[in-house]
Every structure is written in structure tokens, then in C-alpha cells.
Amino acid sequence: MKIYQNASEPIYKQIASQLREQILTGKLHAGDLLPSIRVLAQDLHISVITTMKAYEELSAEGLVTATKGKGYFVNTQDKQMLIEQYQRQLEDHLMDAVQAARIAGLGLEDVQQTLAALWDMEA
Secondary structure (H helix, E strand, O other): OOOOOOOOOOHHHHHHHHHHHHHHOOOOOOOOEOOOHHHHHHHHOOOHHHHHHHHHHHHHOOOEEEEOOOEEEEOOOOHHHHHHHHHHHHHHHHHHHHHHHHHHOOOHHHHHHHHHHHHHHHO
16 A cells, blocks of 8 residues: 655545555455554554544445454445446536636647546556
């Protein structure tokens, strides 16, 4: 797991994002135990509270469940429901981007070029 201390995204969001991706891509399966909060905090040299906040975010999304005394386990995922949920988020973010582009006087081609460049950066 890669954490960037100076990133604009909070550390707990970075952790949640990476674990979310592992769950949704099948690298982590239903029933898998996540690293303990303390162990992950030690490995990443961060606060236990930060790690706990990341796990709580995943729990609130229904991706994991806490079992008292045992830790956090990956839930069985309804892939279609998750796809639809993320499709809605994508549409919301793209609508914000479209509005920003229109305010800036940018055209569709400009937006497509920017999206393509950003897409390639994350690959």
C-alpha cells in the first residue's frame, strides 16, 4: 500500500481508496480478513485513528464488516449494485467537470483531451 503524506487527499481516504479497489477488483475476496488496525498503522507509520477512520468508511459503504475481537472482514459484494453506485458517482463528478469546462470556455474536445491525459496518468 502506498501512502503519500503530502498528497491533497487525506491519508485515511488514500487507505480506503486502495482497499476499495482491491475489494472491487477481486484481489480481496468475501471473507478475507483485513490487516488489523494496529498492524496497518504500524506498517504505514500512521495513527491508529487514521486507519480506523479508513476502515469505518469502508464499513459505512458496506464493503467490510467489523467482528468484535477479530477485525474487519470483506463482505460479499453485489457487483451490479456497486457498478451502478460508482456509475452515479462518475456521472456526478463528470457533471461538475462539464460545468467547470463551460465556465472556463472549454469545448468538448478540450475536455476529452484532459480526460485522456488523466486516464493515462493513472494507468
